[in-house]
Amino acid sequence: MVGREGDDIDASGEPERPAAGVELTAGAVARRLGVAPSTLRSWAHRYGLGPAGHETGRYRRYAERDVAELETMCRLVGQGVAPAAAAALARGQESGDGPVASAPATGGEPDGGRRSRARLVRGLVNASQRLDADAVVAGVSEHLAAEGVVATWQLVCRPALAVLDRQVSETGGCIHAQLMFAWAVSTALRPISAAADTTPDPVAGGAAVLLACTDGEQHTLALEALHAALVESRLPARMLGPSVPDVALDEACRRTRPDTAVLWAQTPRTARPGALRTAGSSARSVLAVGPGWAGLDLVDLPETVDTVDDLPAALRHVAARLGLPLELH
Structure with missing residues (x-):
């Protein structure tokens, strides 16, 4: 199926990758890459990234090889590589000078x-x-x-x-x-995080860390990062995910008897002390993590409840509780 001139469209209405011998317009390529057509013109003028054999005054038509170079250019620039270096790497991929997938996103500067x-x-x-x-x-x-x-x-x-x-x-x-x-x-x-399923549990008796967002809390990213860091450090962890109701939290803690239950709250609205008490009824310790707990009066909670404000502090707390060495990468 064909839309505007040079725009190949599949049955879902999305642009297809050009088949061998098929060429795309600059507009079609720009839409695929998520850049402005002026960006393509600038890259062609500055770095020579563009249709091979293009003649001044004629419309640009991009073949599969041209699009592959530009996709590489976009990916490397997105990783933080300087445009000139990214363009050289993109052209090198096509000319056989070496792969670009291993181009570093960090390093390469004198002061590191x-x-x-x-x-x-x-x-x-x-x-x-x-x-x-x-x-x-x-x-x-x-x-x-x-x-x-x-x-x-x-x-x-x-x-x-x-x-x-x-x-x-x-x-x-x-x-x-x-x-x-x-x-x-x-x-x-x-x-x-998936490696948690294959990492031997180093804690006798199956004691582990249980991570959950409080009821109504949908922001899970920081908790996912903590879970991955625990797994990477070979500290046993189980993840419940977003918005865990107190009744589900209570059941999970009763079934797993974790050494530490970690409860994440992004905002004061979801930082409810009752959830800490619920987890504390079965977990040996409870760790309140996230900006939502800041400034909250937690003095009436059991001594087993503690708060930390960042990922390294949470890792240190868990490792100390489990009596395990902490291997931060």
Whole structure:
């Protein structure tokens, strides 16, 4: 099926990848990549990324090879690679100079990580704004593999979320970018969290950490990061997920008898002391995590209830409770 000239459309109404010998217009390619047509013109002029053999004054037509180069360019820029370097790597992929999948998202500067991490954060924010989920997943996954969950969450994900949160509060827009970033980070964390099913439980008697959001709390990303960090550090953990009613929390704690129950609350509205008491009736200790608990009067709660304000502190608390060595990556 064909729409406007050069726009190949499949049965669902979405552009298809060009088949061999089929060429796309600049508009069709720009829509696929989520960039402006002017960006394609700029990349062609500055870096030579564009249709091979294009003649001045004629419409550009992009073949499959051209689109593949541009997809690589978008992915690398989204990971924080400088445009000139990304273009060289994209062209190198097509000319056989070497793969680009291993192009680093961090490092490469004389004084190391700070500037490269800042560049990565900018790249992830930009990729989120253009809804390039693949670029965000790739960038976060690469940093996770190199630096581990704690460093990735503290130095990359939280700063990027802060930028996106600020944009939402200042403009009232960009919520789509914020939501997509959260989904992409969750996707990148999932393979690490899935290892919990195959990691031997190092705690005698099956004692574990039980993680849950309080009733009505839908923000799970920070709790997912904590779960992945626990698994990565070989600390046994079970995840219940968002908005766990007190009755379900009580049943889960009674069945698993966790050493530590971790309850996440993003806002004061969902930070209910009653949930801490419910978990404390069966868990040996309860850890209240998240900004929702800040400023709440918890003095009347049992001594087994404690609060922390970040992921490393939560890990240290759990490891100390279990009497296990903590291996932060």
